[in-house]
Every structure is written in structure tokens, then in C-alpha cells.
Amino acid sequence: MASKPFLLRLYTSTLGVGGPTAAWALLNWRLRAGKEMATRIGERRGKPSRQRPDGFLVWVHAASVGELISVLPLIQQLVDRGFFVLVTSGTITSARLAAVRLPPEAVHQFVPLDIPRYARRFFDHWRPNLAIFTESELWPNLFAEAEKRAVPMVIANARMSQRSFNRWMKARPVIRHMLESIDLCLAQSNTDGRRLAALGAPRVETAGNLKFDVPPPPVQQQALDRLKNAIFGRPVFLASSTHPGEDEIIVRVHARLKQRARNLLTIIVPRHPERGMDIVEAAQEIGLDADLRTRIELPDWNNDIFVADTIGELGLFYRIADVAFVGGSLVEHGGQNPIEPAKLGVPILHGPYVGNFVDIYRAFDEAQGALEITDNETFSIAVSGLLADVSTREMMRRAAFGVLEKSSGALERTMAAIEPYLMQMTLTRS
Secondary structure (H helix, E strand, C coil), X not given: CCCCCHHHHHHHHHHHHHHHHHHHHHHHHHHHCCCCCHHHHHHHHCCCCCCCCCCCEEEEECCCHHHHHHHHHHHHHHHHCCCEEEEEECCHHHHHHHHHHCCCCEEEEECCCXXXXXXXXXXXXXXXXXXXXXXXXXXXXXXXXXXHCCCCEEEEEECCCHHHHHHHHCCHXXXXXXXXXXXXXXXXXXXXXXXXXXXXXXXXXXXXXXXXHCCCCCCCHHHHHHHHHHHCCCCEEEEEEECCCCHHHHHHHHHHHHCCCCCCEEEEEECCHHHHHHHHHHHHHCCCCEEEHHHHCCCCCCCCEEECCCCCCHHHHHCCCCEEEECCCCCCCCCCCCHHHHHCCCCEEECCCCHXXXXXXXXXXXXXXXXXXXXXXXXXXXXXXXXXXXXXXHHHHHHHHXXXXXXXXXXXXXXXXXXXXXXXXXXXXX
């Protein structure tokens, strides 16, 4: 491998000297902002809160909730093969999801900050035999430490947006040096693969998008029955994974539709549950009846807006929705994953800002399995029309199912691609 570029040397040396002090300030700020768990803050400094099990260990890193959901089937297959799996992520919401969705043979830790001292501490304890990063997670010091210890590294479900590609092309020596340490990049699409190869990844294969192989989110039947009884046949509009700036639009859409559908129930599931009370207050300011799931558990018949300020319950709410808007797409966030509602047969609406899932949304839109809305007017018209038109909703369901069927298979291809690494560990064990 070529010598480390100057910018990477500067990055590593700066964090090596000043990183721990900066990390102290950063982590304390994040703790005050509710973005870190006080009881597990040490994990961000590479200090483990669990013992390493005996035997071979596969480390899977997923940045947040969406990435974690996409690799849950991969984690299960690794566990079924007899490997212990260490799962890392960087957000509280993903940690809470991991607590309820990971198999017993897998353990969650927060990923350490990309500081040399913390990376060494993390690797000293966990000693992974294989590292699998997901999507676009690139951490120079963690990569360098893995390479130093001869830990094979794979990027699964790898993606490289046009915007990120353009940025990295301006610092091509930096990204090339990082990618050259990766043993295998498994790209979501041919386009992602070409971009990664152009940036310097030495071995790229297209495996497809793991998100298409994720089963529908689970639900407790008793909870579903109770919710169905509570809504008692009311039409339900669901806004999932919403971000600031979208909730205000949604409550105004409900206010407009209420004039024609007085029994309409709008359920809002914010991406960050701690925002729940702000949404309730925004709805009440324009005269709507609103409440929180953590306060009343089930929607009251008088509720216009019901805010589900909880984690891991989208499977419950998608199952009772007539129409779903997938958030992060009316603001410049990049969109959230539409595959879960598609698998549960819910017609999908989304805004124009879907850069994080551009290929997925394009496939759904072209097949007429999803519909783009751009403003309050088109939003209201789309929700009203779909609630009134059962045949169009059924057409959208069938179209989305067709896209899902055509796009599956990434999990099988990913497992086949990492099989040599797993086999090597198995042979060493025997």
C-alpha cells in the first residue's frame, strides 16, 4: 500500500494528541443533549461494558437504526453458523432497537470515537476475527487499527451517493488509502460499485441491497388486536420516521382533511421520540386534539393526532395504516427506508429529498408502487384520494410487491461472498 497521505497523517496525529480532550467535551455535550447514555459513555472511549466470549468473533458495525435493521438477517445467519457477533452503532435509538431485536448470541456496544487510543483499547479487548462495516461508514483510525492487526475488513451493503462521490474525488488520495485497506466491498448497485472502484476500492462486487431481504418488522398480536379495537374502523394516515419541519406540514394536512373525514386518525412516529411533545403542542396550537402513546397508550376516539413516541413499534402501526408517508423526505435529510411499509402492503407517499435511497424510491415510483408529493396541496390531495380509492391502494400494493420480489437476494449473495472468511475461521477452529 502507498504511504499514508498527508491529510490522513495530520488527522491521526491531531486526534492522537488532542482527541481525548476534544472527546471529553464532545461526549459531555452529547450527553446533555440526550444523544448518549450516561451508563455506557465509556464504550465511546473504547472501554467495554461486556466480556469478550471465547472463540471467534465477527464484528458488525451499523451506524444507526436503518443500517442495523438491514443487517439483522445477516447477523442471524452468522449466529446460526456458530459465530459470536459484536454489533456496534452510534445512536441511542439503535441501541434500544438492538436490545429487543438482536439474538442472544450477539451483543451491542456503542462504536468508539475514531481516536487512535480508543481504537487500540477497543481492539485489545474484542479482538475481532472479521470486521463487517455497512453502507458508507469510513473511519480512518478504526480501519488503520484493523489493518495493523490483520483483521479482514468487508463493507457490506456499500453505497456511494453522487454527492459523496463528488466530494471524495476532491480528496482522492485520502479515500483511496482507506479503501485499499478493505478486503471486499459488496455494493448495493452497479452504480455504487463503479463509484467505489473509481475511488480506489481494489475488489468490488455487486451484491444488491440487504434492505430488500429484511423481513417485515415484528408485532405482538395482542398489541395489534388492542390497537385495532381502539381505532374501531377509523381511516388511518401514518407518518413514519418524521423529522423537524415535516410534522408541522402533517398536522396542517390533517386539519385540511378533517373537514371531509371527521373520523380520520393521523399517527405520527417521529424519527427521534423525544420530539413527541413538540409535535403534540404544534397540533394543539391549530386546534387539533393530540396526545402521546407514552401517556395514553392507545388513541382516544377524540384524538386527531396520535404521536407514537416509542421505539421499535413501526411494525404495529404499519399494519393498521391505510396510507403511509415515509419521512426525512420533505426536508433535506435524504429520506428513510420505504421497504418496511411496502412489505406490509401500505401505499407509500414520500417527498422529493430521497438521496439516501434514490434507487429504491425510483424503482417504487416507476412501478407506481409509491407516489412523490412536493407541498401541502399535493400532500392533501394524495392522502385524501388514496383514503377514498381502495382500488388505487390495491394497485400500489401489488406494484410494490413486484419491486420487492425482483430486488431480493442480496443476503444470499452477501453470505456467499464472505464465506471464504468464515470458512477460514472454521478451519482454524477445527
